[in-house]
Amino acid sequence: MAQKKQQMKFVVSPQIATGQQKKYCRFKKNNIKYVDYRDVDFLMRFVNEQGKLLPRRITGNSLKWQRRVSTAVRRARQLALMPYVGDNLK
Amino acid sequence: MQNQYETTIIATPILTDEQYKDTIDTYKKFLKDNGCEIVHDESWGLKKLAYPIQKKNNGYYFTIEFKAETSFIQKLETEYKRDERILRFLTVKLDKYGVDYNERKRKGEFKKKKTEKEEA
Numbered sequence: 001m002a003q004k005k006q007q008m009k010f011v012v013s014p015q016i017a018t019g020q021q022k023k024y025c026r027f028k029k030n031n032i033k034y035v036d037y038r039d040v041d042f043l044m045r046f047v048n049e050q051g052k053l054l055p056r057r058i059t060g061n062s063l064k065w066q067r068r069v070s071t072a073v074r075r076a077r078q079l080a081l082m083p084y085v086g087d088n089l090k
Numbered sequence: 091m092q093n094q095y096e097t098t099i100i101a102t103p104i105l106t107d108e109q110y111k112d113t114i115d116t117y118k119k120f121l122k123d124n125g126c127e128i129v130h131d132e133s134w135g136l137k138k139l140a141y142p143i144q145k146k147n148n149g150y151y152f153t154i155e156f157k158a159e160t161s162f163i164q165k166l167e168t169e170y171k172r173d174e175r176i177l178r179f180l181t182v183k184l185d186k187y188g189v190d191y192n193e194r195k196r197k198g199e200f201k202k203k204k205t206e207k208e209e210a
Contacts, residue, residue: 033187036195038098038153079098079180080139080149 023060035068037075040082044090047073051086094129094157094189099170100149100178103136110150113175117154120169126158130196143177155184155192 026032036042046059046069053073056066076082083089101113114131121128134151143149158166163181170179184192194200 034191036191037182075180075182077140079100079151079178080141080143083140086140 025060025062025065027065028062035065035072037072037079038081040076043069043073043076043082046070047082047089049086049088049090051083051089091160092157093160094155094184095163095181096153096155096184096188096192097166097170097179097181098151098153099176100139100143100151101175102144102177103146103148103150105150105175109175110152113173114152114154117169120166121154121156121158124158124162124165126156126162129155129157130192131155146177149177 027035046054046061048054053070056063059066059069061069073082077084099117101110105113110133114133118128118131131154132152134153136148136150139147139149167179167181170176182188
């Protein structure tokens with residue numbers, strides 16, 4: 001079996017298939033300690049074009065920060081700084 | 091026990107400038123009379139709302155940051171509810187990071203450059 005594996009040669013280096021960038025939590029990396037609900041431009045990054053919150057697997061946040069981001073977005077929505085339902089926000 | 095709080099208020103857009111100042115001053119006075127220390131207050135002015143509130147598309151925003159006893163907040167919120175000039179309000183308790191963020195914001199550390207915000 002080991003011999004058979006050695007015989008396999010790839011035309012293209014296999015690293016390209018796994019070419020995703022390493023995801024990281026931007027809050028941990030930049031040492032941000034507080035998410036402000038009044039900062040709409042910053043919060044728009046965590047929201048899709050319809051105004052819905054993006055899942056953690058896409059934003060790359062850790063659980064703690066994803067929860068804080070979502071409370072901030074919900075507060076901004078209550079204060080009419082962001083819509084609950086939107087269209088072509090970006 | 092004293093905590094630091096922050097209220098953001100949306101007032102109806104129909105009022106005149108004097109009436110806006112009047113509303114802010116009544117609340118500042120109410121806070122002072124009850125022994126709360128006002129840290130900061132700021133008017134954002136008229137802004138377009140993301141969705142209509144009470145059939146209005148604009149609102150006058152202002153924030154007040156203050157220190158108060160925990161028991162006082164309920165009284166304050168009933169006052170907000172009674173006032174007809176106020177459309178929405180949101181009171182948030184600030185933890186130490188929130189207090190720190192607000193101080194830095196007032197000093198002007200968070201300008202409009204994106205990179206600076208990330209470093210914050």
